[in-house]
Amino acid sequence: MVNKRAPYTPGAAHFGTAAASTLSSNGFDVVRLGVLYQGVEPRQGVIDHRYLTSIATTVAQLADRGVYTLLDFHQDELNQEFGGEGFPTWSVQTNGLPVKKYVFPAAYLQSRALNRAFDNFWSNKASQHVGLEQWYVTALDAVARQFRSDPWVLGYDLFNEPWPANASTAQLASFYAKAIAGIRSVDTRHLIWYEPWVTFNFGIKTQLASFPDIQLGMSFHDYCLNAAQPSCATSEQSTVANALAHSTATGVGLLLTEFGASDNYADVGRVVGIADDSQLSWIEWSYCGCNDPTGTIPPRIEALVYRPSSPGTGNNVNRVKLKVLAEPYPRMVSGTPVSYTFDVATETFHLTYSTVAPDGHHFSTGACSAIEIPSVQYPTGYQVTVNGGKVLSKPGAGVLEVGSTSGSAAVAVTITPSASGHTAPAGPIPASCAT
Numbered sequence: 001m002v003n004k005r006a007p008y009t010p011g012a013a014h015f016g017t018a019a020a021s022t023l024s025s026n027g028f029d030v031v032r033l034g035v036l037y038q039g040v041e042p043r044q045g046v047i048d049h050r051y052l053t054s055i056a057t058t059v060a061q062l063a064d065r066g067v068y069t070l071l072d073f074h075q076d077e078l079n080q081e082f083g084g085e086g087f088p089t090w091s092v093q094t095n096g097l098p099v100k101k102y103v104f105p106a107a108y109l110q111s112r113a114l115n116r117a118f119d120n121f122w123s124n125k126a127s128q129h130v131g132l133e134q135w136y137v138t139a140l141d142a143v144a145r146q147f148r149s150d151p152w153v154l155g156y157d158l159f160n161e162p163w164p165a166n167a168s169t170a171q172l173a174s175f176y177a178k179a180i181a182g183i184r185s186v187d188t189r190h191l192i193w194y195e196p197w198v199t200f201n202f203g204i205k206t207q208l209a210s211f212p213d214i215q216l217g218m219s220f221h222d223y224c225l226n227a228a229q230p231s232c233a234t235s236e237q238s239t240v241a242n243a244l245a246h247s248t249a250t251g252v253g254l255l256l257t258e259f260g261a262s263d264n265y266a267d268v269g270r271v272v273g274i275a276d277d278s279q280l281s282w283i284e285w286s287y288c289g290c291n292d293p294t295g296t297i298p299p300r301i302e303a304l305v306y307r308p309s310s311p312g313t314g315n316n317v318n319r320v321k322l323k324v325l326a327e328p329y330p331r332m333v334s335g336t337p338v339s340y341t342f343d344v345a346t347e348t349f350h351l352t353y354s355t356v357a358p359d360g361h362h363f364s365t366g367a368c369s370a371i372e373i374p375s376v377q378y379p380t381g382y383q384v385t386v387n388g389g390k391v392l393s394k395p396g397a398g399v400l401e402v403g404s405t406s407g408s409a410a411v412a413v414t415i416t417p418s419a420s421g422h423t424a425p426a427g428p429i430p431a432s433c434a435t
Helices: 017-025 049-063 106-110 112-122 132-147 169-184 198-202 232-250 265-277 319-325
Strands: 030-035 068-073 153-157 191-194 216-221 253-258 329-332 336-343 348-354 368-372 382-387 389-391 399-404 410-417
Touching: 017 049, 030 049, 049 068, 049 132, 068 132, 068 253, 106 112, 112 132, 112 169, 132 153, 132 169, 169 191, 191 253, 198 216, 198 232, 216 232, 232 253, 232 265, 265 319, 265 336, 329 336, 348 368, 368 410, 382 389, 382 399, 399 410
Parallel strands: 030 068, 068 153, 153 191, 191 216, 216 253
Antiparallel strands: 329 368, 336 348, 348 410, 368 399, 382 410, 389 399
């Protein structure tokens, strides 16, 4: 959820309690929330604390329904003068080249001024005797100060879809090193997520190496230029494979933070399946169209919910897209997940997990695992079969609780539709299971 129009706060786009309730009741547990540099520091050297307070209000509204927030320093084509958003005008240096608006994303390839502005940023050109990157890091630091104690913040996404222009990977890495150090100077708790060059979205490998911080992850996106093309399946699979290879080489976590932005439901579902096969958490674009200037045309196409001020029910939700996205999944596992799958055709969910944690710790008998069960998949209820464990929750619970039985080395759970009954709204993990 990114409000790309002034004043750039989600609250101004009416994203709040109704959205939090809609997300939680359908089993979603995280929002990638746009924090725009031009909102944080609209005037050079002046942090807008009212903007940060508004973001904090949205984070609290989501937390109240058990939904985490990934704070996303979002930009597309830097600034509205190019047809995008993100950076305050004072921070954009074009060396006097003529500036013109383009329909997104044409400016990346056609605007010399935009590419010069990116080059100047990656080269850390000075503004008022301070490098452009350092000004950006100062804004990041202000956000980190605001949220350093918030347990419902998943972390900081440092820069949305960085465009290389003429820069090298070494320059991108240098910027990230500054950004990581800046955040760590005020917040040692939260995860930090960096993104590869935007070309990674389309199957191009990243050359970024590891950074000296153990609480890092790579946030990446998975798009195809024409989702209807048969080759997209290969491209989308390659992007995930490249991400997994990067994680293996560097030890960082992974989070697929963007895909979709489309009404091609087959393609959206395909990316969901690719991520599930590799047990990757994912975030789809987008909750609402919200007059998006740098998204799908018209913006309504990319929306899950059309009016964020109202609950996502009836004609206010794209129910076809909801059913593609709101699938059952393990939210908490007392052990190590081995695999999980959801067969869309039969609406059958399988989860298998070991009762031994990745660090070798053996969970005690009855240790609880929680599975989100969206009612959109099982409107008339569901049936559960468990091997090596037993159901702990009530019939039709929106969060299925399963506990291991004595001597079980593994637990296998199968969920199928029921012909009669109902499924309660999904939501946070019940306290009895979380403890």
